[in-house]
Amino acid sequence: MAAAGFALAVASPVHGDAPARVVSMNLCTDQLAMMLAAPGQLVSVSAIARDPLSSVMHEAAAGYPVNHGGAEEIFLLRPDLVLAGVWSDPVTVAMLRGLGIEVAQLEVADSLEDIPERVMEVAALLGREAEGQALIGRFETDLAVLAGSPEGPRAAFYYPNGYTLGTGSLSHDMLTHAGFTHIVEELGRDASGRVALELLVLAAPDLVIGSEPYAGASRSEEILRHPALGTLVSGAAGMTSGPDWVCGTPHVTGALADLAAVRAGIEAGE
Known part of the structure; x- marks a missing residue:
């Protein structure tokens, strides 16, 4: 990597x-x-x-x-x-x-x-x-090397409390650099914030990016166990944004390599 x-x-x-x-x-x-x-x-x-x-x-x-x-x-x-x-x-x-x-x-x-x-x-x-x-x-x-051709598969971030990332974020830039289309732009959102689960389901992205849960229980994570989200994720690709997404350092290339592999699988119909 x-x-x-x-x-x-x-x-x-x-x-x-x-x-x-x-x-x-x-x-x-x-x-x-x-x-x-x-x-x-x-x-x-x-x-x-x-x-x-x-x-x-x-x-x-x-x-x-x-x-x-x-x-x-x-x-x-x-x-x-x-x-x-x-x-x-x-x-x-x-x-x-x-x-x-x-x-x-x-x-x-x-x-x-x-x-x-x-x-x-x-x-x-x-x-x-x-x-x-x-x-x-x-x-x-x-x-x-890790730049993807534009307008590729449609992707969304979805985290505890229904939180998603906007266009002014490093994660947005990483996602689009890898060639994905960030559906937050379809939803008309520039800033990061909460998005209704209904809107996410209706948008039907090809990829849903979540996070690794911490040990224990949190009410903020309850929405991630909603049956509608489970149905959406079962029909789309899924991945987690790990620690190489957290900071703006050269280690983001690890996340970009993961995105490239996921994109290749989506485009191959896997």
Whole structure:
């Protein structure tokens, strides 16, 4: 699979003005940092980085101490730089900055075009620009290979609480890059949000993309057990959006490869 090419960086050591001790407190910055950091440069990742349902790099994350996003525990790690997301806890971010620690907050990637920019942001922060350019080169090569011809099979996302994804999302861009037609456009929806099960059934997509349920029970998942949805899915292809869908990193090529395989099966009548 294409994503297998994105291994941990083990090349040149930290040098110059690059930070020697980096802490990541966000799942997506965790992954970018693990792919780009020099040996010993990344000293902690967020606890969710070890969750196999959320993190495509959960095995690699097992090799790092974890943090839970608390200002006190991060301060005690003596970081030169903290990587966070724009939606990270503002109180934690403010406390760390008040203590004189540099905190870099990365924007969310809303499209495939955003991913190289996020890679180079982290690469520049870590003093690993050459590694960032190499990672982008591999990503863009794989992205070109995995592009599907447009107006292919019709597909929909359907998650707990009847939630679906709109046109302004990374998942939409991934789906259409793989050559699928996202039926949310037929429904006239630009933003992500809830969609009535009746509308989904009437639209009759060729592919329904769901998520892997967590252990335990949730009322939000009850709609996913509705007989009408079961009938729809039994007549269409189905797949889950796994951890390689979660963050805008080069690992999305794994999801694109899965989409290509599903599309091939639909078009072959399998």
